[in-house]
Amino acid sequence: MGNTQSTRRPVAISKVMINFAKNHGVDTETCLFGTDISEHSLNDGAVLIEREQEMRLIENIMLALPNIPALGFKIGLCYNIATFGIWGFSLRTCRTLRDALNTALRFLPLSTAYCEINAFEEGGYFGLLMNPQSIPSHLREFLLERDMAASIIIIKELSLNEIQTMQTEFTTLDTTNSVYIESVCGVKPLYQSRRNAIRVPIKYIDKPQPTYDANLARLLSDQCARQLRQRQTGGIRDSVRNQILGDLGLMASLDDVASAINLSSRTLRRRLDHENTSFRALVEEERKQMAFQLLVSSD
Structure with a gap:
């Protein structure tokens, strides 16, 4: 079947999840934390979001509703x-x-x-x-x-x-x-x-x-x-994020991830640069998010 990983989605579809969370006492701000999705965009059918933004939203909802x-x-x-x-x-x-x-x-x-x-x-x-x-x-x-x-x-x-x-x-x-x-x-x-x-x-x-x-x-x-x-976007950052959040883990090197997605390290570095990010920035972002999740879940 076709790959869904590199395709942007209407943010309005994500509103279904946010409404569910709100019905269970979770506010919109909590749902959108760290997603770079603005609340006013949720009713705009023309606004598209990246897969990684929707995954962040899902992480927030899972964290806020751990007992359902x-x-x-x-x-x-x-x-x-x-x-x-x-x-x-x-x-x-x-x-x-x-x-x-x-x-x-x-x-x-x-x-x-x-x-x-x-x-x-x-x-x-x-x-x-x-x-x-x-x-x-x-x-x-x-x-x-x-x-x-x-x-x-x-x-x-x-x-x-x-x-x-x-x-x-x-x-x-x-x-x-x-x-x-x-x-x-x-x-x-x-x-x-x-x-x-x-x-x-x-x-x-x-x-x-x-x-x-x-x-x-x-x-x-x-x-x-x-x-x-x-x-369809073909963004490489989604592929990197899938690897470091999957089996390779956050300790993986750029070389490890490049090998896993069948690219040379040089090509991976260049493609991330074209998307205005870097391997180090993506890893650091995920480490901060995991630290935040641990902090909240320990309260």
């Missing part, structure tokens, strides 16, 4: 098709649910997804396979849950709520979240699976959608393609 079980799943359920603008509307106009989900995957970077998502069929089921390995480890569980929940909501909406039972699979051990997820999906999640996935009975996949409009579908597909080109 299935936090990512609950936030993911707050999204709906209309949240995503052109991308969401394009799904409505597709001929079948299969076509809609394939369109969703084709233009996946226009959604909130961080997982790599691919479709599959087996044993009378159509499924979405979700791979969270490219996500920094401390955000992996939250974003996997959010991606799954948002996908479940979209499938339910597209089927006009005809699909009420969906099987979820997780590679992790059973958690206290299972009862809540079962209440949403209608069936108990499978844990210690070989994959993270959602499965729905295949009988629903090729049923015609009542909102199908061939001309509008083509028009919206063209607009999605145009919007995707406009939003």
